Amino acid sequence: MSHLLSLTRAAKLVGATRVELQKKMKSGELVAFDGMVAVKDLLACYPAAQLEDTAEYRRVTQIKERAFAKRVFERILPDAEVLATRLTDLSKRLTQSESQVGRFNALLGKIWDKFRETENRSSGETAATLSVLRHWLEHEVEQAMEPGFTNPLEIKDGVLSVLSAQVTLLPSKQDFLVEGQATLLEAALRAGVSLNYGCSGGNCGLCKGRVVSGQVRKTRHHDFPLTRAEQERGVVLLCSNTAVSDVVIEAAVTDGVQDIPFQQISASLKSRANLNDEVVLLHLQTPRSQRLRFLAGQRVTLKVGASFTAELPIASCPCDDRNLLFHVHRQAGNLFSDYVFDKLKNNETVEVEGPQGEFILHEQSGRPLFFIVLDGGFAPIKSLIEHAMSLEA
Structure with a gap:
């Protein structure tokens, strides 16, 4: 096959x-x-x-x-050592294939010798039949050994196996590709796979996974200590390791909002842009070591200035958990709105608390999706659609 x-x-x-x-x-x-x-x-x-x-x-x-x-x-491109390992594995497979071809040719030579030896010891109709069978086999083998059509997809798959590695998760059976120098956690989030994690910086240990098969490599330092028993079982931190080869990993995947912890993060305003006269787009960025874990469609509470707060839906995809987008509507007399439109500056700290809400995408449903935007605005719909696109739903 x-x-x-x-x-x-x-x-x-x-x-x-x-x-x-x-x-x-x-x-x-x-x-x-x-x-x-x-x-x-x-x-x-x-x-x-x-x-x-x-x-x-x-x-x-x-x-x-x-x-x-x-x-x-x-x-x-992957890390140099990862790339070298993948090329070495590819060379090993090529060497094994060449060795098998060599042994196959040697076996064919022995088979032809055995045929001729048997023909020489036989006579009459038996010898003639053996001769016909030998010539037919030689012709068929020669035809099979002729250079034939090269499937371009097999060549492309060889290139893909060097530039990326496939990860299959158990027990969910979800899979995704690790490309470039991404960690296992980063690659999963980009693919829309909601792995359990906390800090994403190697400090909390919530992104533990057990390598069932394949090879991974530590690419980032982590302070969370793994016990000797965990190391012997193949447990690694997904935020600090990348896939060297195709791997199968046993790891927990978020099933719903109940798996998302409440978080408090001090983010900073990276940029703001007026979508129109009445709506401004806020781009907040969390610290590298404390990213917001949320599900598409959820909302958080933002606090600016002294204590001006508002509960807003997130307008960005969980696949980029460090860059958070929000749509803020102008509301005359609203202290939060007035501060955002008139005083909020780039690099200013914005406190983020949450997430809340159960308006999320039911990923296992095969039914068509219809989105209707009412008072909540387009922000949560934008997050849901971007997440669906990352899943190719």
Whole structure:
């Protein structure tokens, strides 16, 4: 059977979404094997897919052509040691394949010798039959060994396996790709997967996960101490490790608002912009070591100035938990609104408390989604839609 790919990997290779592939599987256009697809079937469904169309190829080419800054390399290419390990593993697989081909050819030589030896000891019709069978086998093997069609998706998957690694979570069976120098936690959040975590800085230990298979590597220091027993069981902090190879990890995923803790964070105003005369967009940024954990559609309480407060829905996606967006409406006589419109300055501290609310996306539902905006404004809908897009819902 041809090499099998997960939906996440297959979608990446052909430039489609998981949802699009799922629809093709449901309609019978794309054959699936327990949620996996074969490379040959994927190419048959997307015959226009070519090597040069891969996103990884395009991005690396852009880097070379435009000589992007070092930070762009860091965002797209894995850590040097991780890249070296993946290339080494790829070389090992190539060496093993070449060794198997060599042993196969040697075995074929022994088989032909055994045929000729048996033919020489036989006579009449038996010898003739053996001769015909030997020539037929030699012809078929020669045909099979001829260089044939090279599946471009297999080449692209080889490139993808070097530039990224796939993570499968248990028991939820969710999967995502780790690209560039992202940690396991960062990659999960970008993909819309709500892993349990706290500080995201290696201090609280809430993002523990157990490596079931595959290899991870510590890329960031953490102060939280793991016991010897945990280390022996393969427990790591997801905020401080990246995937070297494809890995399977046992880790808790948020099931609902009850799993989100109440938090108090001192954020700073990074920027503000007038969406119109009556609405201003606030962009708050949390400290690197204390990001806001929330679900799309939830709200928080903001405090500015001396003690001016307002409860506002978050207008950004949980996939970027450090950069929080809010829509503030002008309300004459409202102390919070007046302060935001007339006095709030860049880099000023804004206290954030929360989150609250149960107006969240039910990710397991396969029904169509309709959003109706009323008094609450567009902010929570924007957060929900961005989260749905990160999940490719």
